[in-house]
Amino acid sequence: MTQQHEPQRSASRSGxxxxxxxxxxxxxxxxxxxxxxxxxxxxPMPSGPSAAELAASRAAPSPDPRVGLAPGLxxxxxxxxNLRMVSTTPPSTDFVGSTNSDLAFSGNHVFQGxxxxxxxxxxxxxxxxxxxxxxxxxxxxxxxxxxxxLLFISGEGxxxxxxxxxxxxxETVSHHRLRGxxxxxxxxxxxxxxxxxxxxxxxxHTHTVLKHPDDDENVYIYVSGSAPxxxxxxxxxxxxxSPDEDPNSSLFxxxxxxxxxxxxxxxxxxxxxxxxxxxxxPPTHGMAPADLAAVEEARDAGKFIAExxxxxxxxxxxxxxxxxxxxxxxxxKSGPPTAADSAAFxxxxxxxxxxxxxxSEDEGxxxxxxxxxxxxxxxxxxxxxxxxxxxxxxxxxxxxxPVNPVRIDAVADSNxxxxxxxxxxxxxxxxxxxxxxxxxxxxKCRESDPYEWGANAIFTIENRKMExxxxxxxxxxxxxxxxxxxxxxxxxxxxxxxxxxxGWYQGGISLIDWTDPRTPVEIAxxxxxxxxxxxxxxxxxxxxYWYNGVIVNSxxxxxxxxxxxxxxxxxxxxxIDAANSxxxxxxNSQGQPVFEWPxxxxxARAYVDQxxxxxxxxxxxxxxxxxxxxxxxxxxxxxRRDALDELAGDLADQIEASPDGTKVRKLSEAVRALADA
Amino acid sequence: xxxxIRPSKGRLVAMFLLATSPLGACGGARTDAETDPRPATRRxxxxxxxxxxxxxxxxxxxxxxxxxxxxxxxGMIAHHAQALVMSRLASSHDASPAVRTLTGRIxxxxxxxxxxxxxxxxxxxxxxxEIEIDGITLTIDGVDHAGSGHAMHMPGMLTLxxxxxxxxxxxxxxxxxxxxxxxxxHNGAVAMVHELFAIDGAAQDDLTFKLASDxxxxxxxxxxxxxxxxEALRSP
Numbered sequence: 016m017t018q019q020h021e022p023q024r025s026a027s028r029s030g031x032x033x034x035x036x037x038x039x040x041x042x043x044x045x046x047x048x049x050x051x052x053x054x055x056x057x058x059p060m061p062s063g064p065s066a067a068e069l070a071a072s073r074a075a076p077s078p079d080p081r082v083g084l085a086p087g088l089x090x091x092x093x094x095x096x097n098l099r100m101v102s103t104t105p106p107s108t109d110f111v112g113s114t115n116s117d118l119a120f121s122g123n124h125v126f127q128g129x130x131x132x133x134x135x136x137x138x139x140x141x142x143x144x145x146x147x148x149x150x151x152x153x154x155x156x157x158x159x160x161x162x163x164x165l166l167f168i169s170g171e172g173x174x175x176x177x178x179x180x181x182x183x184x185x186e187t188v189s190h191h192r193l194r195g196x197x198x199x200x201x202x203x204x205x206x207x208x209x210x211x212x213x214x215x216x217x218x219x220h221t222h223t224v225l226k227h228p229d230d231d232e233n234v235y236i237y238v239s240g241s242a243p244x245x246x247x248x249x250x251x252x253x254x255x256x257s258p259d260e261d262p263n264s265s266l267f268x269x270x271x272x273x274x275x276x277x278x279x280x281x282x283x284x285x286x287x288x289x290x291x292x293x294x295x296x297p298p299t300h301g302m303a304p305a306d307l308a309a310v311e312e313a314r315d316a317g318k319f320i321a322e323x324x325x326x327x328x329x330x331x332x333x334x335x336x337x338x339x340x341x342x343x344x345x346x347x348k349s350g351p352p353t354a355a356d357s358a359a360f361x362x363x364x365x366x367x368x369x370x371x372x373x374x375s376e377d378e379g380x381x382x383x384x385x386x387x388x389x390x391x392x393x394x395x396x397x398x399x400x401x402x403x404x405x406x407x408x409x410x411x412x413x414x415x416x417p418v419n420p421v422r423i424d425a426v427a428d429s430n431x432x433x434x435x436x437x438x439x440x441x442x443x444x445x446x447x448x449x450x451x452x453x454x455x456x457x458x459k460c461r462e463s464d465p466y467e468w469g470a471n472a473i474f475t476i477e478n479r480k481m482e483x484x485x486x487x488x489x490x491x492x493x494x495x496x497x498x499x500x501x502x503x504x505x506x507x508x509x510x511x512x513x514x515x516x517x518g519w520y521q522g523g524i525s526l527i528d529w530t531d532p533r534t535p536v537e538i539a540x541x542x543x544x545x546x547x548x549x550x551x552x553x554x555x556x557x558x559x560y561w562y563n564g565v566i567v568n569s570x571x572x573x574x575x576x577x578x579x580x581x582x583x584x585x586x587x588x589x590x591i592d593a594a595n596s597x598x599x600x601x602x603n604s605q606g607q608p609v610f611e612w613p614x615x616x617x618x619a620r621a622y623v624d625q626x627x628x629x630x631x632x633x634x635x636x637x638x639x640x641x642x643x644x645x646x647x648x649x650x651x652x653x654x655r656r657d658a659l660d661e662l663a664g665d666l667a668d669q670i671e672a673s674p675d676g677t678k679v680r681k682l683s684e685a686v687r688a689l690a691d692a
Numbered sequence: 693x694x695x696x697i698r699p700s701k702g703r704l705v706a707m708f709l710l711a712t713s714p715l716g717a718c719g720g721a722r723t724d725a726e727t728d729p730r731p732a733t734r735r736x737x738x739x740x741x742x743x744x745x746x747x748x749x750x751x752x753x754x755x756x757x758x759x760x761x762x763x764x765x766x767g768m769i770a771h772h773a774q775a776l777v778m779s780r781l782a783s784s785h786d787a788s789p790a791v792r793t794l795t796g797r798i799x800x801x802x803x804x805x806x807x808x809x810x811x812x813x814x815x816x817x818x819x820x821x822e823i824e825i826d827g828i829t830l831t832i833d834g835v836d837h838a839g840s841g842h843a844m845h846m847p848g849m850l851t852l853x854x855x856x857x858x859x860x861x862x863x864x865x866x867x868x869x870x871x872x873x874x875x876x877x878h879n880g881a882v883a884m885v886h887e888l889f890a891i892d893g894a895a896q897d898d899l900t901f902k903l904a905s906d907x908x909x910x911x912x913x914x915x916x917x918x919x920x921x922x923e924a925l926r927s928p
Contacts (some may be wrong), residue, residue: 088746089739111742112749114898130898155898171905173889174896185893242905243889255886388909406913430793433913454906456899457804464800550811552750572746 073584075537081491081523084544089573091546097526097539097583101141101565105574107149110134114155114553117221117503118569120562121161121601124204127569128157132179133168135204141565141577148205152179154193160224160603162234165279166199166207171218171242179209188249194218196236196272198279211280213272216253216265218242221391223605227417228396232277235417238270241388241406269389269403271418290389290403290410290422319361390451391436395443397609400476402437402446409434409448409472411481423479430467430486436503439476440513441610445532446481447515448472449501458551460499460522462492469500471517473532484532489522496545496552497521503558507566507580508597508610509590510618511625511678514538516566518556521545524568524578528585538585546572560604564595587624592617614688616648622682631675640666640682647689659690753897757816760894764884764904765809766821770832770844771881772802772809773823777830778850778874781858785866790921794914798874801910805903812899828855847887848880864925871922878911878918 076096085092089105106115109131116128123139124147132152136144154170161167174183175193184192196219198211217240225235244255244265254261268289274282314320339352339360348356389405394414401420403410411424428434428450435451452469453459459469470488474481493499497520504517504524512530519525523542529535546554554572561567568576582588596615599608612618623640626632632640640662647658666683670676779795779802781787787795810820821844824831831837832844838852850858850873861869885908888894895901 088743105737105739105742108742108745112746155901172896172898172901173894174901183893183896185896187890187892241909242901243885243908406909407917433910453801453804454902454910456808456902456906457801459800459804465796468797468800551808 075490079491081493081540081542084542086496086545086548087543088546091544093541093543094523095541097581097585098541098566098578099581100541101577101579102144103570103574103576104136104144107134107146109149109151115557115569115571115574116156117158117558118560118567119159119161119166119601119603120560120567120599121163125562125567125575126159126161126166127575128159128168130155130157130172131181133157133159133166133207136575138565138567138577141579144575144577148207150207151181152197152209153181153183154197156220158219158221160222160236160606161201161601162224162226162603163276163601164200164202165234165274165276166201167222167224167236168197168199169219169222169238170194170197171220171240175218177212188246190249192245192249194242194245194250196222196238196282198274198282200279211282213238213282213284214250215240215270215284216244216250217388218245221605223392223394223401224603225394225396225414225417225606230417232275234274234276236272236274236282237392237394237401237420238272239389239391240265240270241390266388269392269420271420273418286418288420290405290412290420390434391605393437393439393605393607395439395607395609397607398439398443400439400443402439402448404434404436404448406433409437409446409474409481411446411476411479413479424481426474426481426483428472430465434472435501436605438504438506438515439607440529441506441508443476445473445475445484445513445529447529448474449503449517451502452500453498455500455502455520455557456498456553458493458495458497458499458521460489460491460493460497460519461495471501471527471535473529473535475532485535487527487529487535487537489519489525490537491522491540491542493522494545496548496550498551498553498555502556503560503604505560505602505604506607506610507561507594508612509586509594510610510612510621511681512590514586516559516561518559518568520557520571521555524556524559524566526580538583539580541568541576541578543573558604560602561594562602563598587621589617589620589624593621614685614692616644616689619644619682619685619689622678622685626673626675626678626682629675629678631673631678632669636669644686656690659686663687663690754815756897757818758891758893758896758900760888760891761897761900762813762816762818764888764894764900765813766819767844767846767884768881768907769806769809769821769823770830770837771846771849771877771884772806773825773830773832774837774849775802775874775877777825777828777855778858778870778877780825781828781866782870785859785861786863787870788864788867791867791870794917794921795870798914805907808899808903812903828859846880847883848877850877868922868925871918871925875915875918875922878915881911882908882915 080094084094105111106129110129113129113131116130118128119126123137125136125138127134127136130153132150134149135147137147138144154168154175155172156169158169159166170193173192176184176191177193178191193212193214195212195214197209198213199207200210201207215238219238220241221239223237225237227235244253247253252263253265254263255266256264257266268287270284271286271288272282273285339356342360343349343352343356389403392401392403394401396414399413399415401412401414403412407427409426410422412420413423414420433450433452434448436449438447439445449471450469466488467486470486472486473484475484488501489499499520499522502518502520504515507514507516512528514526514528516524516526523540525537526539527535528538546552555570557569557571559566559568564579566578566580568578570576580586580591580594582591593612593615596613596617597610602608623637627637643658643662647655650658663683663686666679666686670679670683673679775798779798782792782795806823813820822833829836829838837844838855854873858866858869858873885904888904895904
């Protein structure tokens with residue numbers, strides 16, 4: 016089939032090309048004047064901070080240096096706190112100017128998705144990443160995952176081709192089009208081989224690879240498609256009708272693909288679970304403690320409080336006054352309301368609310384329509400749970416049977432969030448949903464944007480139910496020229512704490528401690544100025560993940576940034592060392608690995624540092640524990656073992672009395688493990 | 693395996709630029725170590741050349757314009773503008789707190805999307821519709837939208853009678869009417885997206901595809917929400 020240029024195409028093409036030639040000539044003339052190159056500059060490791068410096072570094076810099084950073088593509092202003100930038104590597108020439116997207120890791124390789132394909136980087140030396148291969152194969156969004164010798168890439172856009180061509184696909188129905196999952200064999204990572212493709216009705220916006228601990232023959236892929244449904248002529252069985260009209264509707268479901276590891280070309284869709292079925296008037300989450308306190312304050316000040324299904328709202332004065340006036344009018348009264356009228360209104364309020372808002376959330380009037388798709392699903396196979404961020408609902412799924420995930424709880428947000436992704440904590444006792452308000456291409460971190468919109472919502476998981484705790488949003492206001500909203504991130508394996516690094520597009524990257532789910536706090540960050548001050552141009556962090564001691568950021572326009580944690584008042588060197596003792600052989604962030612810490616002195620010392628911070632042990636005991644550990648480390652054999660055993664026993668005795676008994680127990684166990692090692 | 697991979701237009705332009713730029717003519721790299729205070733390690737890369745390539749790709753992407761995409765953007769700007777007209781009534785018409793949160797979201801989202809679409813048109817040297825809102829009067833390029841036969845009456849858009857009815861309503865009545873009419877309005881936007889995708893060559897542009905997909909998915913989600921809110925209102 017020859018490539019035809021459609022008659023509707025713009026006639027200004029030749030004119031445009033001529034102006035580009037002029038630009039090229041101009042560039043040629045000026046290029047020599049200021050050639051910017053950067054040679055390799057080694058960054059000496061900073062010397063250890065003093066105690067005073069550490070204490071000071073608990074306070075975030077103020078005013079926030081992320082506000083007012085100079086614009087630029089590769090030379091924007093930067094602000095950094097409690098992180099060290101190890102390297103920044105621009106995209107290779109085949110990929111510069113095209114959107115960099117998600118990351119996956121295997122061994123020393125980072126797979127960086129890009130709307131034009133995938134770049135594979137070797138980060139054996141994180142200070143100098145090397146491009147292994149740049150494989151051109153356009154498809155948006157090129158969400159990537161790896162498992163052993165297999166690389167999976169998502170495609171949903173209309174121009175993705177099965178043959179990896181770059182010319183796009185013109186026809187609305189075409190058998191050249193790829194919307195779904197591409198499967199590559201990367202046994203020879205420099206030469207990826209396309210071994211299979213699985214087409215889906217809505218394409219794949221993102222996907223999640225699920226490796227079930229009990230199944231070594233297959234991996235499963237949960238495909239989330241949110242784009243418009245393709246015509247049935249292009250892929251048989253696709254239907255954009257609602258399930259009432261067509262029980263086989265492509266809406267209201269996710270696709271589960273089974274990939275036989277010994278024959279990936281035979282990968283196919285094995286189920287399309289309707290995890291949204293029968294979602295009737297789901298409960299909205301309760302109010303955060305801080306909000307409840309504010310309501311009580313308002314109540315004390317004489318304001319009118321209305322309750323809607325567990326939520327309390329302070330009624331605006333104008334609204335309340337108008338309602339009182341109407342009530343009085345109905346009673347034939349006139350003139351200004353008296354205290355008796357206000358009291359009567361207070362009594363009448365619940366009835367008024369019931370009339371306005373209708374029945375309580377539990378009594379739906381028949382099945383109500385739920386979300387039609389999930390944006391992203393994070394699976395945590397080790398605990399058998401998954402978090403689904405499904406367009407207005409946060410879902411908790413039981414994935415003990417990977418082919419048939421079952422919804423066990425659902426929450427809808429009173430702030431009408433559009434939830435896009437989820438992260439569980441390592442214990443599986445809390446879940447963080449992100450609300451990608453605006454889709455990532457819009458500036459939603461402006462001063463005027465509400466805190467709860469485009470933010471994270473944190474829940475605890477109790478008895479397989481989700482309980483709302485708090486919101487967290489990037490605290491630094493960003494400009495209208497910077498697309499910014501909560502996006503992808505992952506946990507950092509600091510033992511005993513829930514710490515996550517997260518991308519916020521041009522809001523930069525932010526390290527959040529959500530160990531106390533009611534009070535998440537930012538403890539480190541990095542940000543650049545906008546790509547350009549002239550207009551909103553896509554850029555910023557698409558994803559940032561922790562992997563084997565480094566933090567790797569996929570920057571949409573600027574390429575690949577690598578960071579390391581530095582000690583601060585929030586995070587000790589021991590905690591960093593303990594985190595870095597965790598070694599992963601591969602990482603797909605949406606398939607959360609369980610973190611298990613090898614027995615090291617750093618692990619024990621990390622717990623000691625945390626107990627010092629929490630006051631779980633007396634200063635005296637902290638000091639003694641530290642010297643015993645230092646001493647034991649210098650010894651070996653029975654002398655070491657005995658010293659550690661005795662310490663473990665002493666610590667165990669402190670568990671009951673300590674206000675942080677759980678942590679003391681962890682410390683005691685870690686020391687015991689050191690003794691036995 | 694692919695037999696012929698024809699480079700896209702963007703790639704052709706970029707290759708041309710690379711071929712003509714005098715890489716070797718400057719006589720070697722000059723180190724910026726003294727003037728560049730950034731501490732991190734960098735690759736030995738000509739950043740200026742890379743930035744030129746970045747700009748060339750952005751420029752060439754803007755040249756490749758499908759008229760269906762232009763029609764879509766232009767029509768959707770008008771469509772979104774009417775959503776703003778409707779949503780702005782909430783605060784003065786005693787809408788419930790839930791409807792106010794909803795309209796707050798709609799105003800925030802659709803304002804930003806209008807900005808994105810306007811910029812998209814402007815960068816491709818197409819006419820950007822001029823929107824003016826005065827109460828329930830929506831003027832597009834100087835012409836009152838409510839005038840009969842206006843070219844920009846897109847699927848789901850309200851008639852003057854419907855707008856007036858909404859403007860007259862207050863409290864629970866406003867809530868009900870707003871939800872019904874906005875559901876109609878949103879379904880119209882989704883129909884416009886489906887129309888776009890049914891045209892050969894349309895939405896190949898990344899930004900158009902993403903915007904259209906997002907509008908489709910966000911508004912379907914909002915319709916579901918609004919239908920639940922409406923059901924709650926109807927069953928006291």
